[in-house]
Amino acid sequence: xxxxxxxxxxxxxxxxxxxxxxxxxxxxxxxxxxxxxxxxxxxxxxxxxxxxxxxxxxxxxxxxxxxxxxxxxxxxxxxxxxxxxxxxxxxxxxxxxxxxxxxxxxxxxxxxxxxxxxxxxxxxxxxxxxxxxxxxxxxxxxxxxxxxxxxxxxxxxxxxxxxxxxxxxxxxxxxxxxxxxxxxxxxxxxxxxxxxxxxxxxxxxxxxx
Amino acid sequence: xxxxxxxxxxxxxxxxxxxxxxxxxxxxxxxxxxxxxxxxxxxxxxxxxxxxxxxxxxxxxxxxxxxxxxxxxxxxxxxxxxxxxxxxxxxxxxxxxxxxxxxxxxxxxxxxxxxxxxxxxxxxxxxxxxxxxxxxxxxxxxxxxxxxxxxxxxxxxxxxxxxxxxxxxxxxxxxxxxxxxxxxxxxxxxxxxxxxxxxxxx
Numbered sequence: 001x002x003x004x005x006x007x008x009x010x011x012x013x014x015x016x017x018x019x020x021x022x023x024x025x026x027x028x029x030x031x032x033x034x035x036x037x038x039x040x041x042x043x044x045x046x047x048x049x050x051x052x053x054x055x056x057x058x059x060x061x062x063x064x065x066x067x068x069x070x071x072x073x074x075x076x077x078x079x080x081x082x083x084x085x086x087x088x089x090x091x092x093x094x095x096x097x098x099x100x101x102x103x104x105x106x107x108x109x110x111x112x113x114x115x116x117x118x119x120x121x122x123x124x125x126x127x128x129x130x131x132x133x134x135x136x137x138x139x140x141x142x143x144x145x146x147x148x149x150x151x152x153x154x155x156x157x158x159x160x161x162x163x164x165x166x167x168x169x170x171x172x173x174x175x176x177x178x179x180x181x182x183x184x185x186x187x188x189x190x191x192x193x194x195x196x197x198x199x200x201x202x203x204x205x206x207x208x209x
Numbered sequence: 210x211x212x213x214x215x216x217x218x219x220x221x222x223x224x225x226x227x228x229x230x231x232x233x234x235x236x237x238x239x240x241x242x243x244x245x246x247x248x249x250x251x252x253x254x255x256x257x258x259x260x261x262x263x264x265x266x267x268x269x270x271x272x273x274x275x276x277x278x279x280x281x282x283x284x285x286x287x288x289x290x291x292x293x294x295x296x297x298x299x300x301x302x303x304x305x306x307x308x309x310x311x312x313x314x315x316x317x318x319x320x321x322x323x324x325x326x327x328x329x330x331x332x333x334x335x336x337x338x339x340x341x342x343x344x345x346x347x348x349x350x351x352x353x354x355x356x357x358x359x360x361x362x363x364x365x366x367x368x369x370x371x372x373x374x375x376x377x378x379x380x381x382x383x384x385x386x387x388x389x390x391x392x393x394x395x396x397x398x399x400x401x402x403x404x405x406x407x408x409x410x411x
Contacts, residue, residue, distance in 0.1 A: 023370070023371065023373070025372055025373070027374065027378065072378060074335040074336060107374045107375045108375055
C-alpha cells in the first residue's frame, strides 16, 4: 500500500503545473541634449502610465552630467505611457505622450539625442487675429522653429485635416516661423501664410485677415 | 506553487512510505517575526528600505534529529518615498519546505541549523510576479517547560523574482539577497519522552 501511495504521489507531482507570473519591465533610456548638442544634465524625468489622463507616476530619475537617464518600470496591460521632463530654472517643461508597447524595442524606448530647450533661448509668440474684411477666420497654426510643449509619439495624420485654432506658441529666439491660417469668404475657404521674424523677446503679432 | 505542491506531497509520501521506528510524527509549531537586511547590488537592496515580516512554520516529521516541515510567511521591504509623495513597497509572500537539525546544548537550550526553500509572489506595482528563494541559517531556542520555547536566529536568503526585461538589467531586478533575523516562539506538541539525544518511539 505504501509503495502504491508513493508512486501515486510521484505521478501527481508531475501533474502540478506552474502558475508563476513574470513581470515585464520596460526601459526608457534617454540621452538629453541642448540645442547645441551639449549634454542636458540635472533634468528631472518621469514616466507615467495612462488610459487617458497620465496620472499614475511609475518612476522618475535625473539626468547625469552626460545627459543620460534610464528609467525602468512595469509594463501595464492596455496602457500608454508618457515621459515628462519637469520644468526647472533653466529648462522648459516638455512631455512625450502616447508611447505604446510597440515603441519599446528589446524592452527599451531610446530615441537618439532628444533635444530639450532652455527658457533662455525661447520667447512667446502671441497671434491676435484682426478682422479687416468680410472674411471669417477658421484656423490658425504655425510651422517653423516652434518648441512643442508636448510630442505625441503617434500623432493624428495632420492637423490640417480638421480646423485647428491655436494662437500662442513658444518659439526659438531670433528665428523665423510661418503662420498658416484658413479664411472663409463668400463660401470659399482659402489657406494663406505669412512669415514672421521672431526677435529676442516675446512678440505679439496682429494677424490681419 | 508547483514547488510548494511538490514539497507538501513529498512530505506526505515520505511519511506514508517509511513508517518504521526511525521516523516520528512530531508536530512543532513555530511563529516568529523576521527583520531583513538586504544586501547586494540589486533592486530590492538599492531602491527599497528594509522592513519586517513574519513566518509561521509547522514541523511534522522527525528522522533521528532531522525535522521536516512547512513554513509560510512574508517579508516587506518598505520602499523609498517617490518624488510625488507616494510610496512603493515590495512584499514577498512565500511558503515551502523546511529542514533542520536539532542540536541539544543543554536541558533548555537547543541549536537548529536549518535550510528551506520557498516560492511565492512579490506584491508591488509590478503586477505581482512570482518569486522563489532558498535560505540557510540557524535558530537558537530556550525552553520553558517541555513544550514552550523562545527562539532567535538568523538566515541568509537568496531569491529570484520572475522578471522579463533587457538582459543587461535583468539580474538587478530579479535577484535579491538578504540576511533575516528571527525572534519568536516555538511549541513542541510532542516533546521527546527521554533525555536529549535518545529517540522516542512513536
